[in-house]
Amino acid sequence: MLKKRIAQKLASHLPLSGEEIFQALEVPAHENHGDLALPCFILSRMLKQNPQQIAGEWAPKLTSDYWEVEAAGPYLNFKLNRPLVMEQYMSSNRDGAGFTAAPNIGQGKRVIIDMSSPNIAKPFGIGHLRSTMIGNALYHILRKIGYDTVNVNHLGDWGTQFGKQIVAYLEWGDDAAIAADPIKAYLSLYVKFHQEVENRPELELQAREWFAKLEAGDETALNYWNKFITDSKTEFQRLYDRLGVRFDHVLGESFYNDKMEAVAEELEQLGLLEESDGAMVVRLDDEGLPPCIIRKSDGSSIYATRDLTTALYRHDVMGGDKLLYVVGSEQTLHFRQIALVLERMGKPWSKQLQHVPFGLMRMNGQKMSTRKGKVVFLEEVLDEAVQHALLKIEEKNPDLADKHEVAEAIGIGAVVFGDLLHSRILNVDFNLADTVNFEGETGPYVQYAYARIQRLLTRAELEYGQQQADSTTYSFQEAADDYSWQLFKHLVAYPEALAQAAERSEPSVLARYLIECAQAFNRFYRHQRIFIENSSERTAKLELVKATGACLEEGLHLLGIRTPVEI
Structure with a gap:
């Protein structure tokens, strides 16, 4: 990550740790102010000087081959030496592999993800897409950053x-x-x-x-x-x-039927159960919450009993260090109750039970209802999306081999990406025509950028053969223009996008990153000649192209989207 590298280099000059500098560094609002800025307020108390004075005094001391630095009021603005930074970074990240490296944040801890969970004998509607694909993306993103991820489909079968x-x-x-x-x-x-x-x-x-x-x-x-x-x-x-x-x-829910009574007995032994209108509950009045019902007045269990049992099983038997529940936002109160009851049972890991809520998916503004039969079947939406994609392919590339298979990847990818691009907590009004579009902020736009990259790399191999593939000599002296630089900065931000998506349980962070990366690549492609006589410059640009392809491919796969090499 570029920002972390700069922070580490600055740490040898400033009376701050690399982590403190990393947290303080900002991206200036205007590109002509530089690539990174350090606000000197952080040094003011330590040095007992005003920030503007600190910036003026320290700017000359921080001169380096790696950057130019100038004081701008209370800020130190750093303009990086583009060719040097790019060459150093690219030489240590051959074939784009280094760009897709990720920090080992998870360190092997096991995360159990509750996701999808459709009801038996009920339709898999468009609304079920959210839990399924948000959960699927988190499963892959968390695994990428070092967690041992386990996903569970908790079927509604009782x-x-x-x-x-x-x-x-x-x-x-x-x-x-x-x-x-x-x-x-x-x-x-x-x-x-x-x-x-x-x-x-x-x-x-x-x-x-x-x-x-x-x-x-x-x-x-x-x-x-x-x-x-x-x-x-x-x-x-x-x-x-x-x-x-x-x-x-x-x-399914029925799996826990023979395990619930032991949980109810434990609650009783701990003195947590109280009678309320004939039902047995755990009171949560001090938290300002309604009681958590454990047994109904007729003696039968309720879904809270089942979810307590499920959480205990996932921690004690399945070995979950962290439990994620990718479930609609209407269940927020329920999961707060479950976590609090577990805490009162003396389970310190209750803090690691996390509800990952998401908003409703509507079709044309209408909420769906199984009981009334107002359901949009997901399969029908996927079929229609694939047909839209097939029509687009027929327009763009009628002679494409395996066009039906490609249309399947594009159509389904469009539906999935269209959902994941939204912040999960927001309600989504699904519109198929907008989703299956090769322009704009869509899945097909990113997939098409990836396919274009594969065509460029295939052409490079055909025209320059193994010599190009084996080349280790390149220079960014002529390939450090604004378009190449902006693309490079997007590439080095990939690990940070992964970390943020994981930390916030928010796949939209990665989806947004992929859109911006594809946009940066397309601007680079439109404004830069890649196949030129100067082999050093040509190789440098092709290295950028290759690294972009690696980031787009892996990012899409983490979101559960396929990457056809030709569209």
């Missing part, structure tokens, strides 16, 4: 809704329709149940009876339940395959 699903299946189920399209058929049955129950309240009673049978282990109820699970998992897997998402563990 609850009173299964009593309703069984009743609906027995009343109106059509096995042929279910075989043809299980999830849509099950959704239709679920919606019909809620429509019919208004006029036939006995259906609600039947649903409760069937769920009671399921909880009691009734064989017939279990057979229906297992059918719903098997059909749903098959359909979900098709979507995960298209999205390129893999799970280390797929554990």
